[in-house]
Amino acid sequence: MDLGLKGKTALVTASSKGMGRACALGLAAEGARVVMCARTEADLQATADDVRARTGAEVLALPADVTRETDVKNLVARATERFGGVDILIANAGGPPRGNFDDVNDQQWIGAFEVSVLSVVRLIRAVLPSMRKKRWGRILTIQSVSVKQPVEGLLLSNAVRPGVAGMMKTMTPELGKDNITFNVLCPGRIMTERLLGGARQAGMPEKEYLEKVALDIPLLRVGTPEEFANVAVFLASERSSYVTGVALQIDGGVVRALL
Numbered sequence: 001m002d003l004g005l006k007g008k009t010a011l012v013t014a015s016s017k018g019m020g021r022a023c024a025l026g027l028a029a030e031g032a033r034v035v036m037c038a039r040t041e042a043d044l045q046a047t048a049d050d051v052r053a054r055t056g057a058e059v060l061a062l063p064a065d066v067t068r069e070t071d072v073k074n075l076v077a078r079a080t081e082r083f084g085g086v087d088i089l090i091a092n093a094g095g096p097p098r099g100n101f102d103d104v105n106d107q108q109w110i111g112a113f114e115v116s117v118l119s120v121v122r123l124i125r126a127v128l129p130s131m132r133k134k135r136w137g138r139i140l141t142i143q144s145v146s147v148k149q150p151v152e153g154l155l156l157s158n159a160v161r162p163g164v165a166g167m168m169k170t171m172t173p174e175l176g177k178d179n180i181t182f183n184v185l186c187p188g189r190i191m192t193e194r195l196l197g198g199a200r201q202a203g204m205p206e207k208e209y210l211e212k213v214a215l216d217i218p219l220l221r222v223g224t225p226e227e228f229a230n231v232a233v234f235l236a237s238e239r240s241s242y243v244t245g246v247a248l249q250i251d252g253g254v255v256r257a258l259l
């Protein structure tokens with residue numbers, strides 16, 4: 001299937017590692033031009049070089065913190081200057097910290113809103129003008145299965161990420177006339193540095209931790225960033241033209257609910 005991604009410009013935020021990196025690589029491999037960001041410049045430039053070397057794609061990599069409004073504005077302005085606009089947005093960021101009710105203070109609640117919700121709002125606001133002008137756009141955000149069912153010990157994620165899904169669904173009819181689609185990606189357990197951080201927190205060897213985590217997953221293993229990116233790349237493509245307003249889990253079956 002030709003995904004129709006050649007010549008499109010994709011902005012993938014928080015993309016030096018993990019799922020963001022895999023999405024940038026997957027889109028570049030399909031012929032898209034890719035704009036990448038992360039806060040740590042050395043990691044970002046190394047990943048951008050790797051994406052260029054493996055795909056031959058044009059890559060613009062700019063250090064940016066998506067919780068800072070000026071960084072978001074500058075990122076999209078530079079992407080627009082270089083490539084004439086953004087066709088595809090994959091809004092990703094680091095997640096809010098773990099914790100239960102008694103563990104988190106007001107500042108952490110505000111931080112969770114800023115990292116998971118406000119960053120997406122600002123990114124969408126910045127990319128909409130060029131998408132509206134072209135009457136074509138794909139807006140995706142990487143959230144979590146916590147959109148569908150609460151994850152134990154992740155109060156902040158469980159509380160704020162469903163709000164992003166509510167916003168995305170609300171925008172679907174508003175922007176449908178401009179041919180812009182809105183979909184939420186809900187990863188379960190995906191093999192990234194963040195997931196392996198769980199092994200360190202639990203004080204367990206990685207292998208043992210991954211075996212334990214896998215027991216709750218119908219497919220009996222964690223997913224790879226590439227398996228996640230395959231779904232993201234399809235939803236970012238021309239071929240997903242009639243899919244909007246969906247919150248889709250990529251989780252090996254972890255979410256047990258019917259919808």
Ligand SMILES: NC(=O)c1ccc[n+]([C@@H]2O[C@H](COP(=O)([O-])OP(=O)(O)OC[C@H]3O[C@@H](n4cnc5c(N)ncnc54)[C@H](OP(=O)(O)O)[C@@H]3O)[C@@H](O)[C@H]2O)c1
Nearest residue numbers: 014016017018019038039040065066094095189190192194
């Ligand atoms: N892995 C899982 O199993 C899983 C499951 C459910 C949900 N999630 C969520 O999915 C998202 C991606 O997770 P991941 O596992 O791919 O993470 P990861 O491997 O730890 O990578 C995180 C990436 O985000 C960048 N980043 C973090 N905060 C940023 C910020 N404020 N501005 C710009 N870049 C930022 C990091 O680079 P810098 O640190 O240099 O900025 C890095 O490139 C997170 O929100 C995570 O909570 C993950």
